Amino acid sequence: MTMNTINESLDDEITDDHHDHKMTGIKRWLYTTNHKDIGTLYLWFAFIMLLTGGALAMVIRAELFQPGLQIVEPDFFNQLTTVHGLIMVFGAIMPAFTGFANWMLPMMIGAPDMALPRMNNWSFWILPFAFAILLSSFFMESGAPNFGWTFYAPLSTTYSNGSTAFFVFAVHIMGISSIMGAINIVVTIMNMRAPGMTYMKMPLFVWTFFITAYLLIAVMPVLAGVVTMLLTDTYFGTSFFDAAGGGDPVMFQHIFWFFGHPEVYIMILPAFGIVSTIIPAFARKQLFGYSSMVYATASIALLSFIVWAHHMFTTGMPLFGELFFMYCTMLIAVPTGVKVFNWVATMWRGSMTFETPMLFSVAFVILFTIGGLSGLMLAVTPVDFQYHDTYFVVAHFHYVLVTGSLFSIYAGAYFWLPKWTGHMYNESLARWHFWCSLISVNLLFFPMHFLGLAGMPRRIPDYALQFADFNKWVSIGGFAFGLSQLIFLAVVIKCIRGGEKAPAKPWDGAEGLEWTVASPAPYHTFSTPPKVD
Amino acid sequence: MSRGNQTRLMGAWLFLCYFYSNLVYADSQLNLTKGVTAVSREVYDLHMLSLYICIAIGVIVFSAMFWSMIFHRKSKGAKAADFHESTKVEILWTAIPIIILIAMAVPATSTLINMENNDNSDVTIQITGSQWKWHYKYFDEDIEYYSVLSTPRKEYENQNGSFDGNGALKGENYLLEVDKPLVIPANKKVRFLITSDDVIHSWWVPAFAVKQDANPGFINEAWTNVDVPGTYRGQCAELCGKDHGFMPIVVDVKTPEDYDTWLKEQRVLTAQAADAEKASLSSSMSKEELMKLGEIIYVAHCSACHQPTGLGLPPTFPALKGSVVATQGAITEHLSFVLNGKGMMPPFGKQLSLKEIAAVVTYERNAWGNNTGDLVQSSDVKAAREE
Numbered sequence: 001m002t003m004n005t006i007n008e009s010l011d012d013e014i015t016d017d018h019h020d021h022k023m024t025g026i027k028r029w030l031y032t033t034n035h036k037d038i039g040t041l042y043l044w045f046a047f048i049m050l051l052t053g054g055a056l057a058m059v060i061r062a063e064l065f066q067p068g069l070q071i072v073e074p075d076f077f078n079q080l081t082t083v084h085g086l087i088m089v090f091g092a093i094m095p096a097f098t099g100f101a102n103w104m105l106p107m108m109i110g111a112p113d114m115a116l117p118r119m120n121n122w123s124f125w126i127l128p129f130a131f132a133i134l135l136s137s138f139f140m141e142s143g144a145p146n147f148g149w150t151f152y153a154p155l156s157t158t159y160s161n162g163s164t165a166f167f168v169f170a171v172h173i174m175g176i177s178s179i180m181g182a183i184n185i186v187v188t189i190m191n192m193r194a195p196g197m198t199y200m201k202m203p204l205f206v207w208t209f210f211i212t213a214y215l216l217i218a219v220m221p222v223l224a225g226v227v228t229m230l231l232t233d234t235y236f237g238t239s240f241f242d243a244a245g246g247g248d249p250v251m252f253q254h255i256f257w258f259f260g261h262p263e264v265y266i267m268i269l270p271a272f273g274i275v276s277t278i279i280p281a282f283a284r285k286q287l288f289g290y291s292s293m294v295y296a297t298a299s300i301a302l303l304s305f306i307v308w309a310h311h312m313f314t315t316g317m318p319l320f321g322e323l324f325f326m327y328c329t330m331l332i333a334v335p336t337g338v339k340v341f342n343w344v345a346t347m348w349r350g351s352m353t354f355e356t357p358m359l360f361s362v363a364f365v366i367l368f369t370i371g372g373l374s375g376l377m378l379a380v381t382p383v384d385f386q387y388h389d390t391y392f393v394v395a396h397f398h399y400v401l402v403t404g405s406l407f408s409i410y411a412g413a414y415f416w417l418p419k420w421t422g423h424m425y426n427e428s429l430a431r432w433h434f435w436c437s438l439i440s441v442n443l444l445f446f447p448m449h450f451l452g453l454a455g456m457p458r459r460i461p462d463y464a465l466q467f468a469d470f471n472k473w474v475s476i477g478g479f480a481f482g483l484s485q486l487i488f489l490a491v492v493i494k495c496i497r498g499g500e501k502a503p504a505k506p507w508d509g510a511e512g513l514e515w516t517v518a519s520p521a522p523y524h525t526f527s528t529p530p531k532v533d
Numbered sequence: 534m535s536r537g538n539q540t541r542l543m544g545a546w547l548f549l550c551y552f553y554s555n556l557v558y559a560d561s562q563l564n565l566t567k568g569v570t571a572v573s574r575e576v577y578d579l580h581m582l583s584l585y586i587c588i589a590i591g592v593i594v595f596s597a598m599f600w601s602m603i604f605h606r607k608s609k610g611a612k613a614a615d616f617h618e619s620t621k622v623e624i625l626w627t628a629i630p631i632i633i634l635i636a637m638a639v640p641a642t643s644t645l646i647n648m649e650n651n652d653n654s655d656v657t658i659q660i661t662g663s664q665w666k667w668h669y670k671y672f673d674e675d676i677e678y679y680s681v682l683s684t685p686r687k688e689y690e691n692q693n694g695s696f697d698g699n700g701a702l703k704g705e706n707y708l709l710e711v712d713k714p715l716v717i718p719a720n721k722k723v724r725f726l727i728t729s730d731d732v733i734h735s736w737w738v739p740a741f742a743v744k745q746d747a748n749p750g751f752i753n754e755a756w757t758n759v760d761v762p763g764t765y766r767g768q769c770a771e772l773c774g775k776d777h778g779f780m781p782i783v784v785d786v787k788t789p790e791d792y793d794t795w796l797k798e799q800r801v802l803t804a805q806a807a808d809a810e811k812a813s814l815s816s817s818m819s820k821e822e823l824m825k826l827g828e829i830i831y832v833a834h835c836s837a838c839h840q841p842t843g844l845g846l847p848p849t850f851p852a853l854k855g856s857v858v859a860t861q862g863a864i865t866e867h868l869s870f871v872l873n874g875k876g877m878m879p880p881f882g883k884q885l886s887l888k889e890i891a892a893v894v895t896y897e898r899n900a901w902g903n904n905t906g907d908l909v910q911s912s913d914v915k916a917a918r919e920e
Binding site for chain 1: 735
């Protein structure tokens with residue numbers, strides 16, 4: 001895939017700079033319909049949420065540092081794990097990816113902005129309210145949601161602490177925000193590509209966000225439905241999930257995971273897109289197997305709809321159901337494997353350098369693969385009976401979501417920071433961030449595999465003595481990983497405030513339309529579309 | 534690489550191998566348990582099979598990556614090659630994983646079919662989870678009882694001082710011990726019918742490779758056949774509220790002969806309890822006796838929610854100290870709460886004897902400065918139950 005841009009457009013963009021029409025001060029951010037401003041808002045919001053969710057995790061790890069109840073009560077511990085999960089999923093990872101989508105998609109496809117800019121503004125600005133509602137419940141008499149981020153009925157209905165209404169409204173708002181963001185992505189990609197950019201010429205980054213947006217549109221309404229049923233079960237006397245009224249608590253899990261499994265791919269497919277952009281840039285070699293990458297992404301997305309019940313093997317499914325979901329789940333390893341092999345083949349006989357974006361991408365491939373392999377082990381139903389709801393599962397999904405999704409977000413942030421700010425970030429500080437994160441994150445999550453195999457259930461505030469040693473190390477890793485993220489904050493602030501001036505294309509192997517505009521990217525780009533052939 | 538470097542690298546590698554082999558073999562707590570049933574051993578073998586496959590895939594993929602990261606770097610003068618597509622290779626690395634997956638799926642399927650075959654059991658036991666204890670009921674026997682965490686509260690609340698690293702201040706089976714374990718015979722197929730009274734729980738004993746959710750209103754089946762008599766421990770595996778971490782499972786597996794003896798003992802005990810219940814109706818207890826027994830019952834059954842101080846954890850778990858029900862309300866109303874439950878409050882009518890309910894209600898009406906002076910006797914409880 002080659003892209004040649006009319007070079008003159010570059011000059012046009014730069015001269016465009018003086019008629020920005022942007023407001024000043026807080027109004028600029030409140031009223032903005034500019035995709036770059038909204039992207040920035042999303043990214044900062046996601047980072048603030050990451051630190052908030054991380055702070056909750058620090059308290060969890062402090063409690064688990066030693067056996068015995070040290071600093072929090074069991075009920076508050078449940079509130080911490082619940083809100084930690086909700087914030088990290090809906091507040092940190094998903095908004096960060098939407099931030100990338102906003103910043104990069106229009107520039108990558110040569111569009112002047114997102115297709116629906118006012119809706120874009122709204123889809124961001126309702127998010128802070130959703131999380132204000134969710135977090136405010138910590139200060140209510142009832143306390144915050146304490147039924148796990150998976151909010152299984154009837155723990156979240158008949159037996160809830162009274163936080164269900166706040167929780168449901170917060171999730172509704174998050175869902176509306178996600179759906180609007182997803183519609184915007186689909187409409188933009190379908191209608192606003194530069195002349196000559198056919199679907200199979202789109203950067204893989206664009207493809208992954210395109211497919212992810214479809215997944216969001218498909219499953220977010222399911223989430224909205226299930227939380228509404230939860231609401232009416234709790235407050236309006238319905239019995240969707242109550243056997244006494246003819247309902248079924250397991251039906252809750254079926255509906256939840258029909259949303260929940262595509263949701264986990266919503267959080268990893270964009271990561272594939274980011275890493276598939278960065279590895280070729282630093283291997284100085286084209287992405288291996290572009291079209292097979294597109295097909296693999298689409299296959300993963302389709303398969304994600306028929307594997308949901310692998311989260312529910314212990315609920316008492318019929319044998320046929322268990323076999324069906326085991327086979328389908330194992331099948332997902334095939335397209336995922338294709339992706340990993342393609343990344344390795346891209347690196348093979350390249351001419352590699354290891355700036356921070358590449359370091360995070362390489363770590364992503366290795367650690368995501370570890371998370372994927374433990375996922376394959378979890379797919380084997382008879383053994384899943386042993387792994388299910390233990391720390392083995394906790395280790396698995398943190399490898400996929402932290403060293404997978406989050407690492408890809410860092411890789412992308414370092415990769416495009418010069419484009420966003422116009423300055424090069426401080427490479428040595430960034431390397432400190434990488435190495436501190438890499439070492440601490442493995443100390444944090446790797447021993448969790450052993451804890452799970454030895455039989456430690458998840459979501460418990462206290463544990464038997466044989467789990468004490470590993471928990472201590474895990475907690476130390478947790479504190480170190482949490483603190484390491486402050487280095488990232490320092491790098492970003494330094495980079496915004498100054499630093500070496502970034503050229504239009506700071507990475508010599510990078511490809512794509514975004515590198516044809518100046519750094520920092522002018523407020524308006526591609527007012528006239530570039531030509532791609 | 535110089536010779537010295539090579540030796541050092543070799544040394545480091547050997548150390549790692551040594552360290553890892555220690556991890557795997559010295560302490561079984563690092564790996565999945567092999568367990569004590571034919572099924573659990575099959576499950577263990579499946580686990581090891583998929584673990585070895587994953588390690589092999591990991592080694593191959595990561596070796597290729599590190600090879601290219603070491604030798605194909607720009608600083609070593611590597612020039613980027615031009616290839617970026619090969620349908621043959623793509624087909625190859627789609628087909629090979631499929632074959633590996635089939636190799637994993639075949640033994641997994643046969644184990645799963647075996648695990649789901651609940652027919653022809655020798656003993657059937659109904660297991661009911663509730664917040665936060667297990668209830669065991671033996672079919673065809675008149676035996677049923679609750680099994681509750683027996684680790685003293687002062688141990689997990691660190692009232693002996695915090696954990697010193699050797700576990701000296703906590704018992705050997707800290708949080709994995711109960712007052713009355715489930716008792717099953719060895720070498721017999723024991724079928725479990727699992728359900729719940731309130732939220733979803735999950736009954737899990739790793740040594741049997743049995744983990745089955747307890748769903749309120751539905752009954753799940755599982756079974757085991759244990760070869761080796763002994764004591765096996767597990768925990769609730771599904772988040773079930775505040776004390777999810779405090780409802781362990783202990784199973785005492787006895788030889789068939791010992792099991793029969795145990796059954797006989799239980800029958801005698803059940804008969805004695807019925808006699809005691811009858812006797813308690815015609816006698817009355819002093820306030821001291823009622824308060825003493827009441828406190829024991831309260832700590833064991835009520836204090837998880839209403840707290841030892843009687844202050845509860847409002848708004849979810851209301852206080853009893855100074856509450857309307859325990860001070861001003863009628864005794865019959867108070868008894869009705871304890872016997873029948875209400876909302877989140879579970880019914881204790883079947884769980885506790887008449888005498889125990891009388892004692893605990895007396896305790897609640899007189900402890901923490903409630904001082905109503907009310908005394909409740911077994912006959913009052915019986916009258917309330919029959920209403």
